[in-house]
Amino acid sequence: QKEVEQNSGPLSVPEGAIASLNCTYSDRVSQSFFWYRQYSGKSPELIMSIYSNGDKEDGRFTAQLNKASQYVSLLIRDSQPSDSATYLCAVKEKKSSGDKLTFGTGTRLAVRP
Amino acid sequence: DAGVTQSPTHLIKTRGQQVTLRCSPKSGHDTVSWYQQALGQGPQFIFQYYEEEERQRGNFPDRFSGHQFPNYSSELNVNALLLGDSALYLCASSSFPQGGGDTQYFGPGTRLTVL
Numbered sequence: 001q002k003e004v005e006q007n008s009g010p011l012s013v014p015e016g017a018i019a020s021l022n023c024t025y026s027d028r029v030s031q032s033f034f035w036y037r038q039y040s041g042k043s044p045e046l047i048m049s050i051y052s053n054g055d056k057e058d059g060r061f062t063a064q065l066n067k068a069s070q071y072v073s074l075l076i077r078d079s080q081p082s083d084s085a086t087y088l089c090a091v092k093e094k095k096s097s098g099d100k101l102t103f104g105t106g107t108r109l110a111v112r113p
Numbered sequence: 114d115a116g117v118t119q120s121p122t123h124l125i126k127t128r129g130q131q132v133t134l135r136c137s138p139k140s141g142h143d144t145v146s147w148y149q150q151a152l153g154q155g156p157q158f159i160f161q162y163y164e165e166e167e168r169q170r171g172n173f174p175d176r177f178s179g180h181q182f183p184n185y186s187s188e189l190n191v192n193a194l195l196l197g198d199s200a201l202y203l204c205a206s207s208s209f210p211q212g213g214g215d216t217q218y219f220g221p222g223t224r225l226t227v228l
Contacts, residue, residue, distance in 0.1 A: 004155075032215070034216070034217075036219075042221070042222075043201075043203055043219040043220060043221050043222045044156065044203070044219045045219070046216060046217075046218060046219075049216055088155055088156070090155075092215075098161045098163075098168040098169025099144075099146075099161065099169070099207065099215050099217075100146065100158040100161060100169050100171065101146070101148075101156070101158060101205075101217060102158070103155030103156050103157075104155050105153070105154055105155045106155055
C-alpha cells in the first residue's frame with residue numbers, strides 16, 4: 001500500500017473554475033502536511049502547509065485537513081492557465097531522528113483558457 | 114536573501130562512473146535533505162544531514178553517500194552509476210528542530226543522465 005496517494009490526473013478545469021486536488025495518507029502519526037507545485041522540468045515550489053484539522057486559506061488556495069479520515073486536499077479558486085502544473089502532496093512524521101517528507105506521485109492539473 | 118542553490122544544473126555520466134552533486138542551503142537553514150525524482154514520480158527521500166551527521170536515511174543503497182560541511186552546505190555522492198540512477202536530484206533545506214512545522218524549501222535540482 002502506497003503511503004501517500006494522489007490521483008495522477010490529468011484534472012482538467014476551465015479558467016475561473018475551482019480545482020479540487022485530493023490526497024490520502026496511511027501513516028496516522030503524520031504531523032505536517034504540505035502542497036507543492038511543480039512545473040514541468042522545474043523543482044517543487046511550496047504552496048501551502050497545514051498542521052491542524054480544518055481549513056487554511058492563503059489567497060486563492062485553501063488547504064483542508066482531516067486527520068481522522070487521513071485526508072488532505074487543496075482547493076484552487078479562480079483557476080488560471082498559469083496554475084497548470086503537477087501538484088505534489090507531502091506528509092511528514094516528526095521523529096527525533098529526522099524529518100523526511102513522503103510524497104505522492106502528484107496530480108497533473110490543466111486549466112483550459 | 115539567497116535561496117537554495119545546487120550545482121551543476123545538468124550532468125551526463127556513463128555507467129560505472131561516480132558523481133558528486135552540491136547544495137547550499139537557504140540562509141538561516143542548517144538542515145539539508147536530498148531527494149531523487151524519477152520521471153513521472155514524486156520525490157523519494159535519500160537522506161538528511163544536520164550538524165554534519167546523517168540523521169535519517171531512506172531506502173537507497175550504500176552507493177549513495179553524503180556529507181555536510183561546517184557551513185551547512187552538502188554533497189551527494191553516487192558511486193558505480195546505473196542507468197536507473199538517471200533522475201532529477203533535489204536538495205531541500207530547512208531549520209531543525211522547530212517542532213512539527215519545519216518547512217523544506219527545494220533548490221532547482223540537478224538533472225543527472227546516465228548513459
